[in-house]
Amino acid sequence: MSQHPPKYEHKQKNTNRYGLPDSSVSWLNPSKGDYYCPTCGQWWFSEYTIEWALYQYFSLAGYIPKHGNQRKCEGNIRVTHPLNKEEWIIEAKGLTPAKNDNISFQIGLGQILQARYKHGPNIFYALAMPRCEPFTQKANQIDGKDRECLHLHWIWVEQFEDENHVTHFNVTINCPPGSTCECQKRIKSAYVSTLSANPNKVDSRKTYVGPAQDFG
Ligand SMILES: [Zn+2]
Numbered sequence: 001m002s003q004h005p006p007k008y009e010h011k012q013k014n015t016n017r018y019g020l021p022d023s024s025v026s027w028l029n030p031s032k033g034d035y036y037c038p039t040c041g042q043w044w045f046s047e048y049t050i051e052w053a054l055y056q057y058f059s060l061a062g063y064i065p066k067h068g069n070q071r072k073c074e075g076n077i078r079v080t081h082p083l084n085k086e087e088w089i090i091e092a093k094g095l096t097p098a099k100n101d102n103i104s105f106q107i108g109l110g111q112i113l114q115a116r117y118k119h120g121p122n123i124f125y126a127l128a129m130p131r132c133e134p135f136t137q138k139a140n141q142i143d144g145k146d147r148e149c150l151h152l153h154w155i156w157v158e159q160f161e162d163e164n165h166v167t168h169f170n171v172t173i174n175c176p177p178g179s180t181c182e183c184q185k186r187i188k189s190a191y192v193s194t195l196s197a198n199p200n201k202v203d204s205r206k207t208y209v210g211p212a213q214d215f216g
């Protein structure tokens, strides 16, 4: 890995893309996952990888994730459950080389507000983001009362590499203060029980060689 000249700016144009772990999400281009810089090795956890991870997570928890219709303000991902009336409208946000992460968070909030016209007691709204700055700080600045009123959840996604260079994803759902939905607990337990009944389901994720690997 080499250094950049002073004042070098990372942009989408001078970065490359890692692929997604697999092509299981029909609406995502499998060659467009996280951004990385071929010179210095820096990488950016993209919203596409977030979408991919959410798709796997909700599918394994027994939900049906679909591509949201943006014109109908359904979020990037619309998730329904085959047995109950629960529905999720999720906007995914990620890091980009362009340093527009604050704006991206603001756009996400705006998109959630616009999606609220689809009002219903069984609809959960969420902004899904990498668990890092500036997203964690921006999320903390939002008043809990407003989140409760909007039924607005945060979904935090982390990715990490194990000793075999296999990338794993962690999804954590944070319910608005004052709510009784306990999403993290109930969805995680559905996810964990699918995985323990079908250990081979984990294997599909093991083919992914994540950002720490240099493809250049
Ligand atoms: Zn660089």
Ligand SMILES: [Zn+2]
Pocket: 153, 174, 175, 176, 179, 181, 182, 183, 184
């Ligand atoms: Zn909840």
